[in-house]
Amino acid sequence: MDDxxxxxxxxxxxxxxxxxxxxxxxxTIEVGNDPYVRVFRAHMVILNSRSPYLRRILSTNKKRSDETLTHIKLPNILPEIFQIILRYIYSGKLFLVEYETLDIVKILVTASELGLQELIPHLQSFLIKNETHWMEQNFSLIYQTSFENDSFLDLQNFCTDLISKQPEKIFSSPDFTSISEESLTTLIQHDDLQMSKVQIWEYVLKWGTRCNPSRCAGNKTCPEK
Structure with missing residues (x-):
């Protein structure tokens, strides 16, 4: 009956x-940075009860005695992602099949920032069960995102398992050359990496000769010119 x-x-x-x-x-909540800014209207009692992060912000933004509306800014969050999160805050519903995989990753990051801890395992589970191929193709993004937040343990385990069992999928992924130097160093030093040193160095050379915009500026021999 309750359900x-x-x-x-x-x-x-x-x-x-x-x-x-x-x-x-x-x-009112001002979300995003110029020129992509959107202002949302909401109710403090609901935000306070649903988001620890917003509760902390609101505790330092008490309603003024002149009854002027409280106004806060969230410049580091994308307006379209905040809209999805805000509707979840009010409804308790999130239909992930309606969104692109990249947007789900952004929702995960935003949920963590806003302290919506109940969403984090749910979003990670959905990605791992339904978007494995996409994550393999975008390993650089997933790897860096997962290890930037201690809450994303399931994604960290996914990355670690892929490194150990199928490293060729990582090094042959379309976004491999965009991986950061720090992440690449961590990858090639992984104890369980099942690849020969020759193969590893071939991929390192591939990464090293990628077209880096800052390095290729003014270089007429750059293959992207």
Whole structure:
């Protein structure tokens, strides 16, 4: 019975968020950086109860005595990703099949930043179960993203397992040459890397001769010229 009633609650809360004439919203949130900035209207009581990160921000932005709306800025978050997260905050629903894989990765990073810990294992599980091929093709992004946050342990394990069992997929992935020097060093020093030294150095040379914009500036022999 409880589960049958929850969708109605979710629908009602979303209707409050979507109501352009809602007189009860008490906060505006400026998201993004120029020229991609969007302002969202919301309700502090909901944000406080759902996001530890927003709760901390709001605790230092008390409502003014003149009843002016509270206004906060989130410049490091993309507006289109925050919109998805905000609808989740109100509804408790997130239909991942509707989004591109790259957007799901961005949602994961944003969820972590906003302290939505319940989403982190769910998003990682979805990526690993449904987007393995995409992550192999975009290993550089996944590897660097996973090890920038201690909460992304499932993605870290995915990367470590791929390095150990199928390293050729990493080195032959389309984005291999975009991997950072630090990440490349970590990869080739991995104890379980099942590749010969000759193969490793061939890929290192491939990485080293990639067209680096800063290095190729003014170089007429650059293959990309």
């Amino acid at each position: 049958e009633l929850l969708p109605k609650l979710s629908q009602n809360l979303l209707s409050i968020l979507d109501d352009d004439n809602d007189e009860y919203y008490d906060i």
